[in-house]
Amino acid sequence: MDPQLLVWIVAxxxxxxxxxxxxxxxxxxxxxxxxxxxxxxxxRAMRALHDWTTWLWIPLGSLHxxxxxxxxxAQIGLADLVLPFRVEYGSLAIGLGTLSLDLLVVITxxxxxxxxxxxxxxxxxxxxxxxxxxxxxxxxxxxxxxxNAPLISAVSWSAAGGIALLATSRIVLGRLPQ
Amino acid sequence: xxxxxxxxxxxLTTVFVLAGSYGYALTHVKNAAAPLQPPVADKxxxxxxxxxxxxxxxxxxxxxxxxxxxxxxxxxxLLNLTPGVQATALPAITFxxxx
Numbered sequence: 001m002d003p004q005l006l007v008w009i010v011a012x013x014x015x016x017x018x019x020x021x022x023x024x025x026x027x028x029x030x031x032x033x034x035x036x037x038x039x040x041x042x043x044r045a046m047r048a049l050h051d052w053t054t055w056l057w058i059p060l061g062s063l064h065x066x067x068x069x070x071x072x073x074a075q076i077g078l079a080d081l082v083l084p085f086r087v088e089y090g091s092l093a094i095g096l097g098t099l100s101l102d103l104l105v106v107i108t109x110x111x112x113x114x115x116x117x118x119x120x121x122x123x124x125x126x127x128x129x130x131x132x133x134x135x136x137x138x139x140x141x142x143x144x145x146x147x148n149a150p151l152i153s154a155v156s157w158s159a160a161g162g163i164a165l166l167a168t169s170r171i172v173l174g175r176l177p178q
Numbered sequence: 179x180x181x182x183x184x185x186x187x188x189x190l191t192t193v194f195v196l197a198g199s200y201g202y203a204l205t206h207v208k209n210a211a212a213p214l215q216p217p218v219a220d221k222x223x224x225x226x227x228x229x230x231x232x233x234x235x236x237x238x239x240x241x242x243x244x245x246x247x248x249x250x251x252x253x254x255x256l257l258n259l260t261p262g263v264q265a266t267a268l269p270a271i272t273f274x275x276x277x
Contacts (some may be wrong), residue, residue: 013200049185146202
């Protein structure tokens with residue numbers, strides 16, 4: 001197989017898999033703060049899942065980014081991974097991906113440094129996960145090559161819908177009584 | 179559900195999506211309806227029509243056996259060598275009649 005074709009296919013597959021892994025991470029994170037999913041597992045198990053998903057989306061997301069860097073057609077440089085809206089085509093769609101990546105790095109690093117941080121500051125930084133997911137979803141919607149495929153679209157929208165529902169219940173109802 | 183059960187379920191879900199999306203991308207390499215189309219696809223090919231060259235037409239006089247070559251006072255006419263396929267302003271063909 002042509003190496004350029006391979007990196008293009010890998011970029012697409014890894015992007016979608018990383019999106020699903022991040023959906024599970026966000027879903028399990030919100031589940032820690034609501035009682036909506038208490039029927040599924042206890043908070044300790046949900047917390048273990050939330051921590052574990054980091055090791056799912058980091059390699060998948062890294063491979064997505066690496067494949068796009070190697071893809072000559074994508075024309076994405078190292079600076080585009082940090083600075084948004086620099087790519088000449090699809091500036092908004094790709095820029096939102098860059099912004100969500102930046103936020104994701106900050107959220108992950110601060111989570112690793114949580115014990116050395118002010119708890120309130122960490123909490124506010126961690127709440128930007130909601131914004132990060134919205135940016136990621138719009139990035140996937142605007143730039144996802146396979147997002148218009150019925151099955152992939154159904155899976156992606158369902159995952160985002162589940163998170164939206166759970167986040168709404170968390171914001172509106174707070175932590176439901178157990 | 180236990181922590182291990184949740185972890186296994188999340189791993190299987192991700193692997194399933196990864197395998198499915200890889201298979202889909204492999205069978206649908208090009209998507210004309212993709213929202214992002216890098217500009218390279220719109221540009222004409224870099225190795226487009228080479229510049230036309232003019233080559234002197236060789237004199238045919240004197241090639242035949244028995245005719246000695248004669249010098250010609252007038253310069254040989256020029257032959258324009260251009261690619262066989264030419265761009266046209268005609269509208270694209272959208273229908274071909276089949277009887």
